[in-house]
Amino acid sequence: MSRIDVCVAACADLFLGAGEILASPMGLIPQLGAKLARLTAEPDLLMSDGEAYLLGENGIEGWLPYRKVFDVVAGGRRHVVMGANQLDRFGNQNISCIGDHDKPTRQLLGFRGAPGNTVNHRTSYWVPKHSKRIFVPQVDVVSGVGHDRGFHHVHRVVTNLCVLDFATPDGSMRLVSTHPGVTVEEVLDNTGFPLQTDQVGTTREPSPQELELIDKLDPDHARD
């Protein structure tokens, strides 16, 4: 088993208890996670092909062009896993630009749907390379809204090192578990703000059955 399989299982666990909602995982690892969840604990999840179709077990089961995605966002039956160029301790996320918004040092994608996602439904983040460049004391532009700004739907952050959540009295980030072989120090050394570390566990390893499913979902190991 590799570290990345642990990350896939941790992404699958984001959807525990989700039921019949739209899972919108951005990026390969969250996608594998959502598919794994649907094959195991959460068979009722809906997923799109990234274009205009809902794909069920036996192919197309529905039509969801971009404009109808906005209906789902506003209706709230969705859990998105987004990426982040910057993320602060309250879960504020930046995918817009680095530096001054009038004249950025680096232009990124733009707000995309992050402001709407985070005020309407559950949001998690996937960070493939946990570093101080991403986990910053303060984001330059708030695209996705965090817990200190009056919204409470940021669920978890899964990174290549650990799983984080916001289950603290002030809604700031807490280290839930480190992946097998990763120390708490390693996480802290790569995070640009203090983390609550009272009860840190070890991220679960995927079961043999889950590993088999992950291999079936990604036979060419694009995840590695």
Add this chain to the structure above:
Amino acid sequence: MRDKRMSAAEVAAELSDGMTVGIGGWGSRRKPMALVRAILDSPVRDLTVVSYGGPDVGLLCAAGKVRRLVFGFVSLDSIAYDPWFQRVRQQGGIEVSEYDEGMFYSGLLAASHRLPFLPIRAGLGSDVMRVNPELKTVRSPYDDEELVAMPALNLDVALVHLNRADRHGNGQYLGPDPYFDDLFCLAAKRRFLSCERIVDTSELDGPPQSLLTNRMMVDGVVETPNGAHFTSCVPDYGRDEKFQRHYAKSAADEELWPSFVDQFLSRGETGYQLAVQGLSS
């Protein structure tokens, strides 16, 4: 019934300096690129461009046509960022109104319905409010909930590209997603539709739901085969990934860009399509 056929150059000539131009499609998908290329060849400038941005934005920025961009994102999809858009932003070369993409949709819908604004939750708590200080909120008269009052995105001109149309402006998309092209047309004073092929009305076969624009939504129809290139126009063709990589590489390097312009953007649409054929063979 009116015959609305015209050329891409005639569409470009309808634009004047300072106009607000909405461009249909989404990212690097079904963009009216032949119409964009015609604008590159025209003297028009200082445009406010309203777009779910892809290479349309990059090319117009490269040619210095854009004064302000109204957007939720600019992306080439299979390549995350458009290098030209990044460059002009990082030089502070354009003004921007950057919104959440759902707010953008509400703005188009408000304009389509001739409403001054539509309420939406998106934007609350985020820096959308900080970087657009003119944005206001409203209180629900029913339960006092605070909502963003997304202003109408009123357009002078809309440019969209579909798979088929008749000469009257009845337009048809054959791919899986209408994007927002009908809303762009409804939000604009003057509406121009390019398409892969102009056919007789009776030949617009396929499900009637695929007829996205009707003729009262369109003022001009342009037949531009391969006119969304290098963005996708399924099922007629997918995105030309090889060409897009070539564009992105050239756009990222100021020394390479002049030869891209020389090879592809200096001999009109016919020259462009010939050069594209030459590159792929």
